[in-house]
Amino acid sequence: MKSNTTFTLLILSAVAHAGETMAPMPPQEPMSAPLCESSWFAGLGAEYLLDAEEMYYTGQFGYDMGCGHSLFLEAGWVQEDDSLGGFPFGVNVEVDVIPVTLNYKYEYAFTRQLGFYIGLGAGASYTDIEVSAGPVGASDDSWSFTAQAFAGLTYNVSENFSIYGGARYLWLDDPSVFGVSVGNLDDVGLGGGVRFKF
Template identity: 40%
Template sequence: MKNTLVTMMTGLALAATAQAGEDYSAKAPPVPVPEPCLWTWFAGGSGGYVDDIDNDMWTLHIGKEYKCPGSNSSHALYLEVGWTSWDEGDSLYFDVGDNDPNFNLDYDFDVIPITLNYKYESQLTNNLNWYIGAGAGVAISEIDISITNGGNKFSDDDSETNFYGHIFAGLVYNFTESFEMFGGVRYLYMDGTDDYEDLDIPGVLDDDFFYELGARWNF
């Protein structure tokens, strides 16, 4: 009888231990695996107005954005190509007085800025973000120069590559995860072109502001 009682108590103890182990294992939560930060591609373009030269400017860009799940901000690197043109005329005097100018100077510019840019973007509301950034590169200028003196006319053309840079800021509105529109302003800097026939021709996009509106697609 004693042996039977000991055997029954031992069996109950083993069963209780096994049941307790099963309950503990069932209640243990799985270890969450954090989602990785991702680089995603985007492409877009913009158009707008350059105030000093009183003309339009157009850009296209492509790059990658780095964002972590749960974060309200992102970082982006992208390559951009722009285009604008400018016509300018001037009168040159080589003597003092109220005489007519000795020469009339006209020059036409086509400028293609190419830059590598960094952009930081952060959330304001569910769909509205703000951004700031900067970029640097070169500006390729095609210059056509025409000088007239009475019935005499001289013309020439040249191509130059100069340093170009900008800083920018603005707002982004996300219509969907893959499509957004943005608007902002840039401050532009461009080195002047080399002197031509002792004429100092300034950089077309130097010390200018560019007001732009654009769209971007995220892939």
């Protein structure tokens, strides 16, 4: 008898709820993918080369492929000017080095503003040397294979403007001047710069 009463209550409850309509479930928001917008960019930088004890200036132009990947061309310039005493007229040596490299950079964003970047590049460096002693002078130039690696932090000041700071390792393969091999040259630079997206 007790089981029949329970069964009857279950049927009555089902009949009472039969006319009710269930509220529709709210639509689910799609999962958002990380921002992977592409854009062109240009930048300027300045670094201090630790071995050469000279400033190294760079300009970049490249394409941000999105999702942290970018390719860019970079041209740099450093000049070293030495005066050697002990000669009747004195000897002045001026060396200009202009590396031109194609680079790959990967950037990982910690937040919307702050990120970490790392990259590699390869290309060639133009080395020009001028030696003068009083009224007499001579000059020579050469091209040599160049490679570099770099890493640092970047900060997005706005959607189209960012600043960065980090370190670079620059390597030149055996430039030759006046028929004499200088040997492999390398240096580490510390500095930073700015980038503009457009």
